[in-house]
Each structure stands twice: as structure tokens, then as C-alpha cells.
Amino acid sequence: MKGKRVLSLENAVRGCVQNGDERSKEWIYKSCYGYVRAITMRYVKNEFDAEELTNESFIRAFNKIATFSSVESGERFERSFRAWLARIAVNISIDFLRAQKQLLALDDVGEGEIEQQQVEVSGNLHVEDIMKLLLQLPEIQRTIFNLYEVEGYSHEEVSVMLDIPESTSRTYLTRAKKKLRQLYLASINITAGF
Known part of the structure; x- marks a missing residue:
């Protein structure tokens, strides 16, 4: 095919940064959509909300793409860009949750509730299973x-x-791990017929 150039994520990003190329934006969107969608789905249960957050992540990314810079190339460039895009998706998801006031229902937490939990994961656990538990x-x-x-993120960053x-x-992380363990063990008992 003469005149058609195969895009890589790196070429698409550079095309967007240099001249806001619409074809490059479309290529980035299509190649990174599933990745960003998986991130937003970790934060919200509703698929419609996840879709909205995913699209908003791309809008913000394209508006700020000139601020992304990487001296890397190839696979390292792609990892760097995906990490940058992930941070945007996480921030948008957190902003959404704040706006929904869902994070304001914090219990009174005592320091004594913090304990270390060891969670052993079976090799048979699939990504879909983990998402359902989360x-x-x-x-x-x-x-x-x-x-x-x-x-x-560190606990200090999470707190900010x-x-x-x-x-x-720290306490909510401990509770989350404990609850995940309970859910996981319950799912094993269900599948084993106990």
C-alpha cells in the first residue's frame, strides 16, 4: 500500500505532540482504549461511568499531550506513555469518586485495627476473578x-x-486485603462444593 504508513504508539504520540494529528489520536485511542478502560473499571462498578471516565481520560490526555515527553524509544517509550495515561485515568477516577461523595463515608478507624495480613493467591485465579472480587x-x-x-502510590500520597x-x-488497605481474602476463600469453597 503506497502512501500508507503503519503507525506505532510511539509514532502516533509524537505525531500528536508535534502537530495534533487526528489520525494519530484515533490510533492512540484505539490501541490504548482497553488499557484505560481496565483502569477506570477498577475504581467504578458501573460500566457507563467507566466508559465516561475512559473517554474523559483520553480527552484530558489529548489536551495535555504536549506536556508528555520521553527520551526513550520503542518499548520503553510505550511503557512510559502508558504510565502517563494511567495516571490521568486514575486521577479522573478519583475526582469522579470525590464528586460522587462516595468516599465521605469513612468509619472511625483506630490505629489498633491495623494488622499485617498475608494473602496467598492460587495460580488458578484469573484477572476476571480478581476484578469480580475487587x-x-x-x-x-x-x-x-x-x-x-x-x-x-504510598500511603502518604493516598492520604493527600x-x-x-x-x-x-493503612487501615482501609488492611480491611480490603482481609475482605478480599474472605471473598476469595468463600469463592473457593463455592467452586469446591463445600
């Missing part, structure tokens, strides 16, 4: 679990993002 957590626990365990004390972040 969606069963209360909103605040799921959000803190995602921010800390999945996105890699959610405007809660660090100790509350």
Missing part, C-alpha cells in the same frame, strides 16, 4: 487498594489524594 469491596477500600497495591489521614489509608 468490585465486591466497599468503594473506599477498593479505591485505596487500587491506589496502593495496583498503582503503587483522598484527603484522609495516613492511618486511615
Whole structure:
């Protein structure tokens, strides 16, 4: 095919940064949609909300794409861009949850409730199973679990993002892990017929 150039994510991003190329934006959207959608689904249960957050993430990314820079190339460039895009999706999801006031239902948490939990995961657990378990957590626990365990934020960063004390972040993470363990063990018992 003469005149048609195969785009890579790196070329598409560079095309957007340099001249706002619409074809490049479309290529980025199509190639990263599932990735961003998976991130927003970790924060909200409703598919419609996840769709809206995903699209808003792309809108914000395209508006700020000139601020993205990477001296890397190839696979490292793509990882860097996806991490940048993920951070946008996480921030939009957190903003949405704040606006919904779902994070304001914090319990009074005592420091004594914080305990270390070891959770052993079976090799038979699939991503879909994990997502189903996460969606069963209360909103605040799921959000803190995602921010800390999945996105890699520290408790200090989580406390700033959610405007809660660090100790509350730690406690809700502990509760989330404990609840996930209970849900996981219950699902094993159900599938084993107990």
C-alpha cells in the first residue's frame, strides 16, 4: 500500500505532540482504549461511568499531550506513555469518586485495627476473578487498594489524594486485603462444593 504508513504508539504520540494529528489520536485511542478502560473499571462498578471516565481520560490526555515527553524509544517509550495515561485515568477516577461523595463515608478507624495480613493467591485465579472480587469491596477500600497495591502510590500520597489521614489509608488497605481474602476463600469453597 503506497502512501500508507503503519503507525506505532510511539509514532502516533509524537505525531500528536508535534502537530495534533487526528489520525494519530484515533490510533492512540484505539490501541490504548482497553488499557484505560481496565483502569477506570477498577475504581467504578458501573460500566457507563467507566466508559465516561475512559473517554474523559483520553480527552484530558489529548489536551495535555504536549506536556508528555520521553527520551526513550520503542518499548520503553510505550511503557512510559502508558504510565502517563494511567495516571490521568486514575486521577479522573478519583475526582469522579470525590464528586460522587462516595468516599465521605469513612468509619472511625483506630490505629489498633491495623494488622499485617498475608494473602496467598492460587495460580488458578484469573484477572476476571480478581476484578469480580475487587468490585465486591466497599468503594473506599477498593479505591485505596487500587491506589496502593495496583498503582503503587504510598500511603502518604493516598492520604493527600483522598484527603484522609495516613492511618486511615493503612487501615482501609488492611480491611480490603482481609475482605478480599474472605471473598476469595468463600469463592473457593463455592467452586469446591463445600
